[in-house]
Amino acid sequence: MMDSAKYEVVIIGGGPIGLACGIEAQKAGLSYVILEKGCLVNSLYNYPANMTFFSTSERLEIGDVPFVSNNAKPTRSEALEYYRRVAIHRKLNVKLFEEVLEVVKADEVYQIKTKKHNYEGKHVVIASGFYDIPHMLGVKGEHLPKVTHYYKDPHFYAFQKVLVVGANNSAVDAALETWRKGAEVTMVIRGEGVGERVKYWAKPDIENRIKEGSIKAYFNSEIAEITEDTVVIKTPEGLVSVENDWVISMTGYQPNLGFLKKVGINLSADEIMKPQYDETSMETNLPNVYLAGVICGGMNTHSLFIENSRVHAERIITKICRGTSF
Template sequence: MQHYDLVIIGGGPIGLACGLEAQIAGLSYVILEKGCLVNSLYNYPANMTFFSTSDRLEIGDVPFVSNNAKPTRSEALEYYRRVAIHRKLHIKLFEGVEQIDKSDEKEDIIYTIKTTKSEYQAQHIIIATGFYDIPYLMNVPGEDLPKVTHYYEEPHFYALQNVVVVGANNSAVDAALETWRKGASVTMVIRQDEIGNRVKYWAKPDIENRIKEGSIKAYFNSEVASIRPHEIDIQTPEGIVTIENDYVIAMTGYQPNLDFLRKIGITLSNDEILKPTYNDDTQETNLPNIYLAGVICGGMNTHSLFIENSRIHATKILQKITGKVIHNANY
């Protein structure tokens, strides 16, 4: 069994930032990631553009140079890959964490981390698992059909097809606009009475104009009622509408794996947010020496934290672990 000062669960941008700070502090550490490097970013739409500027996505004082004011998904993947390789971060990919057990050895707290491949021991653990793993389901008949996806990749596949896009925020708007521009017949199903107010400022007028002119059909205040191989039923204010359909892109949002936190003993708030218990100054949870970093800190409020405002978590945690004011990466 391998022993480390620190085990970091999650190999996204914030997990990498924690690894960089551990490296600077001289701690032995390992980053465990259940998928590929920055797995969540890899699963973003192929043509996605970030809302943040590149400097707000930097970690470890490593410059992020983009060709445009707003970097793309491919540029972000290249940046974080280069950071991991150039800084020789100790990362084990495609190795999911299944269990964490605590044992007291004399006066020290030691945790055993069991993964799909191995076991590790560490005095400290950082959980930086993000929120992109578990989609919100529509819970309607036919949602399990092969034509339904909760992850949108790229638009060419949907050319000349009847596509329904569910949702009204950034991912849904991107999917609707891109598939329409590649020749799909696009219908949007939106629970609210308008496009989401968090949609990127350059995309919001675009989708609103396409809806207004009738290029993209939109049913507001509506929900998917049922999905069949060649049709879909939409519950609208005027009643059920049935339309021909080849594919459903359900951009209904995602949620963090809070069950994992519960399983290891981290307490959550009793309201609908289910915010994990942690100290705002140190990021330490109710479990000694176990810390949270990144979006997971927000519980179900997944829009409160993102890369640019949670990079500081790495510095705060390592200062708590080492008891020193350490390198601050200008976050």
């Protein structure tokens, strides 16, 4: 086995909160490394190309670096540019495209193995987000090439028959944007209407498009089956088959809780599966292993965002510098 690179803090996840943890470690004079399985702020990169954040730019700032955007609410491209500039300005030690395979305790340190290298850390921070694993529909045909759980750019769907599954922001954005590029759009929504969390400027837009018939919507419905050229929808009136070229399934995502369990972090026994950690220090049931960001909420992925979890970085590094036990 190759020798391990040794650090006081190993941070798993190169999203905004992982970067914030790196900044705090750097400010405290601790040696650290940030391990990211994809590109820098990989989750944000996978957001829709034309997405606008609900938050204002100053609430997305980290490391005391100002985030200036053209409008009060920044776009995805502006956020990517901002976090790149933060990484450059702070000279952050980030290792990209290094997925962590395992974390094992060895005496007083942890051995962290990636696909490329081995690392050794006295403290481990897991800030891996929740955008990795899509909620599956669990229907026949879901694995056909025409089905995607990640929506990027609307032009690809121009003049095609597109079915969008979901009722929240991602689904609404996909439906409106593809429709405006000339797609024939159908929505399948499990509830009685679009979600209450839909951005205030998009909610009346989608509701008006549905009301006027520009976008067809099946409420209280779900997909029964997907075929090469159709989608069968289970509606209150019975099964309906619609012609279809592409399915965009925006049913949400979940954190990799299996990884936490594999590491040895306790999860609650209920459906939320919230990890065990101390709210004041973010330390888990494993000594010197911490959680930061949205992963702290378990399956409740709508409780934590960049703006209300930036403070996790400060709590963790304060605890590490203080050197007390869990």
